[in-house]
Amino acid sequence: MTLALLVEQLFNGLQFGMMLFLMAVGVTLVFGIMRVINLAHGSLFMIGGYFLMAALAWTQSYALAVPLAFIAAALVAVVLEIIVLRPLYRRGPLDQVLATFGLTLFFNEAVTVIWGRESIPLSIPPFLTGSVEIIPGGAYPIYRLVITGVAIVAGLLLYLLITRTRVGALIRAGSDNREIVAALGININLLYTLVFALSAMLAALAGIMMGPLLSVEPGAGDPILILALVVVVIGGIGSVRGALVGALMVGIFDTLSRVLIPLVIQTNATSALVGMAVYVLMAVVLLFSRTGLFAAHRG
Amino acid sequence: MSELLLETHRLRKAFGALVATDDVSLAIRTGETHALIGPNGAGKTTLVGQLTGELKPDAGRISFRGRDITELATAQRARLGLARSFQITSIFPSFSAESNVALAVQARESHSFRFWRDAERIPALRAPARKLLEDVGLAGVGDAIAACMSHGQHRQLELGMALATDPVMLLLDEPMAGLGLEESRAMSQLLARVKRQYTILLIEHDMDVVFALADRISVLVGGRIIASGTADEIRNHPDVRVAYLGEEDDDLGGDLDADR
Amino acid sequence: MAMLGRRGLLLLALLAAAILLPPWFGTYHTRFATQIAIYGMAALSVDLLLGYTGLITFGQAALFGVGAYAAGMLTVYGVTNALVAWPLAILVSMLFALAIGSLSLRTRGFQFIMVTLAFAQMVYYFAQSLRNWGGDDGFTVPQRNDLGFISLADHTTFYYVVLALLVLVVWLSQRIVRSEFGMVIRGIRDNERRAAAVGFPPYPYKLVVFVIAGGIAGLAGALMANHAKFVSPAGLSWQLSGELLAMVILGSANSLIGPILGAAFFLAFRDVLSDYTEHWMLFFGPLLVARVLLMKEGIWGLLVRATGAEEKRAPAKLDFPAASAEAAQPNPGASR
Numbered sequence: 062m063t064l065a066l067l068v069e070q071l072f073n074g075l076q077f078g079m080m081l082f083l084m085a086v087g088v089t090l091v092f093g094i095m096r097v098i099n100l101a102h103g104s105l106f107m108i109g110g111y112f113l114m115a116a117l118a119w120t121q122s123y124a125l126a127v128p129l130a131f132i133a134a135a136l137v138a139v140v141l142e143i144i145v146l147r148p149l150y151r152r153g154p155l156d157q158v159l160a161t162f163g164l165t166l167f168f169n170e171a172v173t174v175i176w177g178r179e180s181i182p183l184s185i186p187p188f189l190t191g192s193v194e195i196i197p198g199g200a201y202p203i204y205r206l207v208i209t210g211v212a213i214v215a216g217l218l219l220y221l222l223i224t225r226t227r228v229g230a231l232i233r234a235g236s237d238n239r240e241i242v243a244a245l246g247i248n249i250n251l252l253y254t255l256v257f258a259l260s261a262m263l264a265a266l267a268g269i270m271m272g273p274l275l276s277v278e279p280g281a282g283d284p285i286l287i288l289a290l291v292v293v294v295i296g297g298i299g300s301v302r303g304a305l306v307g308a309l310m311v312g313i314f315d316t317l318s319r320v321l322i323p324l325v326i327q328t329n330a331t332s333a334l335v336g337m338a339v340y341v342l343m344a345v346v347l348l349f350s351r352t353g354l355f356a357a358h359r360g
Numbered sequence: 361m362s363e364l365l366l367e368t369h370r371l372r373k374a375f376g377a378l379v380a381t382d383d384v385s386l387a388i389r390t391g392e393t394h395a396l397i398g399p400n401g402a403g404k405t406t407l408v409g410q411l412t413g414e415l416k417p418d419a420g421r422i423s424f425r426g427r428d429i430t431e432l433a434t435a436q437r438a439r440l441g442l443a444r445s446f447q448i449t450s451i452f453p454s455f456s457a458e459s460n461v462a463l464a465v466q467a468r469e470s471h472s473f474r475f476w477r478d479a480e481r482i483p484a485l486r487a488p489a490r491k492l493l494e495d496v497g498l499a500g501v502g503d504a505i506a507a508c509m510s511h512g513q514h515r516q517l518e519l520g521m522a523l524a525t526d527p528v529m530l531l532l533d534e535p536m537a538g539l540g541l542e543e544s545r546a547m548s549q550l551l552a553r554v555k556r557q558y559t560i561l562l563i564e565h566d567m568d569v570v571f572a573l574a575d576r577i578s579v580l581v582g583g584r585i586i587a588s589g590t591a592d593e594i595r596n597h598p599d600v601r602v603a604y605l606g607e608e609d610d611d612l613g614g615d616l617d618a619d620r
Numbered sequence: 621m622a623m624l625g626r627r628g629l630l631l632l633a634l635l636a637a638a639i640l641l642p643p644w645f646g647t648y649h650t651r652f653a654t655q656i657a658i659y660g661m662a663a664l665s666v667d668l669l670l671g672y673t674g675l676i677t678f679g680q681a682a683l684f685g686v687g688a689y690a691a692g693m694l695t696v697y698g699v700t701n702a703l704v705a706w707p708l709a710i711l712v713s714m715l716f717a718l719a720i721g722s723l724s725l726r727t728r729g730f731q732f733i734m735v736t737l738a739f740a741q742m743v744y745y746f747a748q749s750l751r752n753w754g755g756d757d758g759f760t761v762p763q764r765n766d767l768g769f770i771s772l773a774d775h776t777t778f779y780y781v782v783l784a785l786l787v788l789v790v791w792l793s794q795r796i797v798r799s800e801f802g803m804v805i806r807g808i809r810d811n812e813r814r815a816a817a818v819g820f821p822p823y824p825y826k827l828v829v830f831v832i833a834g835g836i837a838g839l840a841g842a843l844m845a846n847h848a849k850f851v852s853p854a855g856l857s858w859q860l861s862g863e864l865l866a867m868v869i870l871g872s873a874n875s876l877i878g879p880i881l882g883a884a885f886f887l888a889f890r891d892v893l894s895d896y897t898e899h900w901m902l903f904f905g906p907l908l909v910a911r912v913l914l915m916k917e918g919i920w921g922l923l924v925r926a927t928g929a930e931e932k933r934a935p936a937k938l939d940f941p942a943a944s945a946e947a948a949q950p951n952p953g954a955s956r
Binding site: 341351 | 670676678723726727729730731733734735737738739741742745746748749858859862865866869899901902904905906907908909911912913
């Protein structure tokens with residue numbers, strides 16, 4: 062284990078963590094404000110990747126494809142919100158879980174119908190290929206640095222939106238007491254659609270950025286969704302800060318454990334331990350605090 | 361010469377900057393009916409939450425029957441004999457009225473890890489349940505599904521369930537809440553009967569009931585107990601009059617003055 | 621189950637159909653019915669948690685899979701007697717349920733759903749890592765278990781054994797649900813706060829029902845290993861957990877029989893539609909969404925109403941999980 066390797070893995074962990082943050086913050090916002098559990102969030106991640114691929118095939122240009130994919134994903138999200146999510150706001154957790162699970166099944170199959178079952182690789186945009194020496198002897202892919210940076214910027218913008226703008230204030234108020242916000246004459250439906258679209262765009266952004274790294278395939282969003290849920294459990298439901306801290310913890314912990322565990326333990330059980338490490342982390346956090354590290358309100 | 365059944369010692373609970381319970385020391389003697397009154401927002405709900413174990417105090421102690429119960433969970437306190445009724449009806453909606461009470465009766469047993477017998481056919485549970493329904497004025501409606509009953513019947517059921525656990529003390533949270541005139545009268549009479557057998561901590565807004573039933577009254581304002589004493593002492597207490605007369609709700613001011 | 625009103629007759633009719641029809645139609649249908657019975661049993665275990673305790677678990681497939689792996693491994697190791705292998709499989713799944721439950725049940729609501737999902741995923745990864753047992757591909761089971769001198773290789777014999785076990789599970793579950801223990805967990809479902817206020821600590825009771833449900837799921841898994849003679853991590857996936865939940869809601873939760881009908885519906889839907897298209901999920905997803913958003917009850921509920929077989933004091937619609945901090949809504953039709 063050289064220093065260069067360790068630094069590389071730390072950066073990988075940071076990058077992965079920031080992707081998880083983009084997913085987790087969407088889940089936690091939608092739950093915190095609309096009290097809706099959205100299991101179809103992973104599908105939005107997957108759709109982001111697929112739309113990118115489709116837009117690329119059509120325009121042959123990343124500069125065009127990325128915004129197109131984004132817009133398309135946002136449109137899907139808005140339609141989804143109006144048709145399926147809105148009726149769910151008044152329903153209990155069971156209805157929400159089942160309906161959004163049904164959506165996931167639908168989307169996973171829909172992409173198969175349109176684009177087939179195979180995993181489709183995407184190439185890294187030409188102007189972002191190559192590596193940089195972050196420490197002497199350690200070359201790190203530029204692409205990964207860029208997407209980490211984009212995710213951090215997105216996080217900052219989100220923070221500014223929530224804390225410094227009028228919309229953000231409404232979002233925070235709606236999170237505490239939606240009746241009052243509605244009573245103030247604010248169009249609560251519009252607010253909810255906005256929040257959902259925001260969360261969906263963050264997921265799609267993660268999906269678009271991860272496309273070149275992971276390849277797009279049916280069900281691509283599912284493992285990411287599960288990890289995002291683990292992040293929300295660790296960070297605390299409804300807490301953006303918790304989503305960030307939890308995502309970084311999970312991202313770095315997962316990445317490092319995949320590298321370090323096989324070095325320390327060499328048995329048949331190694332790969333099992335590596336996959337399980339994150340869940341062990343979650344179990345430990347739960348033992349420490351049953352509502353997660355930064356539970357915002359009475360979830 | 362009754363000893364103290366329920367005591368709190370310098371209880372404190374804050375939510376951020378809001379101090380909901382501020383240095384509250386209550387003393388309730390065995391056999392007495394102690395009323396807790398105060399304007400809305402005074403912190404009654406928070407205090408009740410700490411007494412029942414649903415909220416953890418930041419500081420202070422609670423003792424019941426000589427035991428420190430501050431760390432005990434809600435169910436454990438119930439098993440020690442502290443029963444409660446809820447301000448907002450809290451029953452088992454899918455159960456029949458009789459089953460609601462029978463389940464509370466069942467709680468008296470040391471445990472319910474019994475998997476074989478049909479619980480609806482156990483006389484030792486059903487008979488006391490029926491009797492209790494009669495006692496609270498719900499005779500004959502035992503088979504009605506609780507969710508379908510009227511609000512007044514719900515309040516009666518609330519009380520029935522509290523009594524069913526065979527408690528030592530009752531914590532009644534606004535039993536008169538939302539009751540019409542007739543129902544209020546019936547509930548008052550019921551409480552008057554019940555009062556003789558149990559120690560009661562009564563949270564109420566209805567001052568008629570409070571002055572009729574309470575042996576002692578404590579007044580909670582802004583999280584603090586500003587006065588504690590007999591009905592007459594409270595009626596004439598200057599701080600209490602200020603606390604109530606300073607409010608928009610003038611009912612209490614009127615009640616304090618009225619010759620009753 | 622002594623009552624023989626309309627409801628009893630309805631159940632009897634279903635049972636008669638289950639006994640007489642599949643073998644009449646031949647091997648393919650007998651095998652199909654066996655699959656229904658097995659998934660029905662697994663779905664029933666989910667209903668015990670969902671409909672009767674108010675626990676939404678997204679991890680029951682893990683316990684189903686554990687039972688399958690246990691039975692499969694035991695058979696490979698030569699323990700072929702079902703009277704030994706199946707109780708052991710049940711025991712192993714109950715132990716896993718105890719481990720998962722003891723941690724998960726410390727959480728509530730949304731968190732509980734996610735935590736059960738996460739732990740089930742953990743078991744899935746564990747199964748995938750078992751290189752000696754085929755890893756992601758799974759392994760074949762050389763033979764079915766036998767009941768001593770009675771072989772279960774014959775599909776019809778095996779079907780009747782599975783059916784008998786299903787009836788036994790339904791009957792035992794019914795007894796449990798009506799017992800004093802059952803009253804407590806139903807009380808917890810209706811109003812956990814009230815149950816605690818009356819003197820029942822929720823955690824131990826929830827844990828016990830979680831373990832019982834885990835054992836039932838494990839038995840179903842062991843039967844599946846026998847039915848398919850194949851065990852793989854796919855039987856542990858969270859999609860299966862979701863499908864089990866879907867079966868419960870399609871068939872009517874809080875009924876024990878509903879989940880079995882839901883399983884039948886799900887499997888029939890899949891079977892019929894896959895003859896036309898491999899993309900049958902494209903239709904199932906929206907169907908599930910439609911059931912949730914548009915319909916108030918599932919198959920069993922509809923069946924009971926259609927035959928006039930309601931219990932005389934059954935509530936119009938059961939809402940669960942019930943109120944958290946708020947009190948129960950007096951209107952049984954309300955969803956929240």
